[in-house]
Amino acid sequence: xxxxxxxxxxxxxxxxxxxxxxxxxxxxxxxxxxxxxxxxxxxxxxxxxxxxxxxxxxxxxxxxxxxxxxxxxxxxxxxxxxxxxxxxxxxxxxxxxxxxxxxxxxxxxxx
Amino acid sequence: xxxxxxxxxxxxxxxxxxxxxxxxxxxxxxxxxxxxxxxxxxxxxxxxxxxxxxxxxxxxxxxxxxxxxxxxxxxxxxxxxxxxxxxxxxxxxxxxxxxxxxxxxxxxxxxx
Numbered sequence: 772x773x774x775x776x777x778x779x780x781x782x783x784x785x786x787x788x789x790x791x792x793x794x795x796x797x798x799x800x801x802x803x804x805x806x807x808x809x810x811x812x813x814x815x816x817x818x819x820x821x822x823x824x825x826x827x828x829x830x831x832x833x834x835x836x837x838x839x840x841x842x843x844x845x846x847x848x849x850x851x852x853x854x855x856x857x858x859x860x861x862x863x864x865x866x867x868x869x870x871x872x873x874x875x876x877x878x879x880x881x882x
Numbered sequence: 883x884x885x886x887x888x889x890x891x892x893x894x895x896x897x898x899x900x901x902x903x904x905x906x907x908x909x910x911x912x913x914x915x916x917x918x919x920x921x922x923x924x925x926x927x928x929x930x931x932x933x934x935x936x937x938x939x940x941x942x943x944x945x946x947x948x949x950x951x952x953x954x955x956x957x958x959x960x961x962x963x964x965x966x967x968x969x970x971x972x973x974x975x976x977x978x979x980x981x982x983x984x985x986x987x988x989x990x991x992x993x994x
Contacts, residue, residue: 804980816982821978827979859923863925863982870928873927
């Protein structure tokens with residue numbers, strides 16, 4: 772089954788404790804992206820990747836890092852999480868110019 | 883990217899056709915109209931997209947006016963599982979950052 776998976780689905784952590792949210796797709800898509808969704812602000816893009824070893828900033832990249840060492844994986848790294856990074860995070864992937872597939876979401880709470 | 887305008891909410895009776903409008907009066911010639919939906923807090927789901935012609939797939943139909951300034955998404959036989967927020971997105975083909983700009987969408991409620 773074609774899908775995008777994210778782990779963990781739910782995470783509660785404390786300020787400053789490094790964490791990684793994994794994203795994996797099994798469709799051989801070149802393009803992958805991370806969004807965060809906050810009430811009243813909609814979905815905002817954090818980072819994106821056009822292919823292996825090619826990443827770039829989206830609209831709200833501050834406080835986040837990404838890497839794309841393999842085509843299927845695109846982890847989101849929070850080196851020192853802060854409460855303002857409490858949000859619902861989505862990973863997405865696609866072939867260029869085609870519809871995007873979204874993961875189920877990761878609900879992160881930073882206390 | 884062109885701006886879109888959608889009604890904030892709509893109701894539709896179960897089994898009836900749900901018609902969701904979208905205005906995109908500033909659309910450019912190379913911009914596509916995409917529809918996605920988000921059920922509760924799940925990941926957005928692609929529904930359909932089109933450029934000029936009407937499109938149909940197993941989920942829905944997309945009707946684009948001849949001047950391309952507006953479109954309508956049609957769910958032919960709405961079920962309770964179609965209750966969701968529906969987003970109309972206008973975007974050019976972009977073989978680079980495929981960022982989707984989600985607006986506020988239309989919250990569709992299917993009523994039993």
